[in-house]
Amino acid sequence: MSSELFASYESEYNALAAAIRQRLDRTLPELVGAERRNALNTTERELTEVSELAEQMGMELLTLEGPERQRAAPRVRQYKAEVERLRREARKVSQGLGNYESNRRALLGDSPARDLSAEEAGLDSDHRTRLLSGNERLLRGSERLQESHRIAIETEAVGASILNDLRSQREQIVNTRDTLAQADAHIDRSQRTLRTMTRRLLTNKMITTGLIVIGASLVLLILYIKLTR
Structure with a gap:
């Protein structure tokens, strides 16, 4: 589940970084004045x-499994380096805007009052833009929290399912153990019965052999008596 959250952050990052790159490379060079300040x-x-x-x-990276973490770590380092590079580019554009405004006032001879009015208008516009951006960030944060909550619920459901499976397997193991114990008891009884039968067979064999010997002895004795008379 952590991998899904990481993928969500990565997708949002890529979309936002692409928008920033496009604004720095294409949109900002074509804007001037207040529009350019607002874009900055x-x-x-x-x-x-x-x-x-x-x-x-970077924080979610710590929760990923070994192989997946190894694949994602270079991308996270690349993203952080890209953020710094985009910041440097934005500062260059911002410095260029300051130089442009100074040159514009010098060439057109704008009065301080006009500059102040334009600056106040820019501040009002910037304030509104900040409020709108703050609302957007709150919405995105809320969406991320909802996504995290959904993933947590799914994880809990999977955990409950695993626990149920383990409980069922434990019951099967216990039943199998009881069955094996009963089978061992039956085997023991069978072995005792076989030993008893074996002893009886040996006893009967000895008795039969004794009777045969006694009978043969009597026959020989009778023959001897008859022959000696």
Whole structure:
């Protein structure tokens, strides 16, 4: 079950990391001003999420079986390295945005009041974006908790089934042991009966042999008496 949870984290990580890469490589270079700032803020939040997912995979890695853990460990290290690389790229884009804004104000001669108003508007938009992102993260966290709860219930059901099987096997073993004990008792009685019959046969044989010897002796004695007269 832990492998299923690891696979769920990995799938979510791959989807989110792909979205970040696409935004850094394609979307952000085409945006300017507030739109670019909002996109950068979204990227920063998603980077935090993929970092958390990578850490979750690292913890789940400890619960995997030996061969499966060996296969998954290099991927987890690769994911963590990728998160750091994406962070560096995001910082470069953010620095480029700061330079762009400074050059724009210098060229257009924007007044401080206009800059302040634009900055406040950007902050309001950023605040709304943060709230929406926070709600999305809460929803995803709730979904992960529900998935973990489902896996725990399935694990409990499997454990109960295994316990029932073990109990049934134990009963079968006990019944088999009782049957073997009864068979041993019957064998012992049969052996005693055979020994008794053997002794009786030997006794009867000895008696028969004795009678034959006595009869033969009497016949010889009678013949001797008749011959000597």
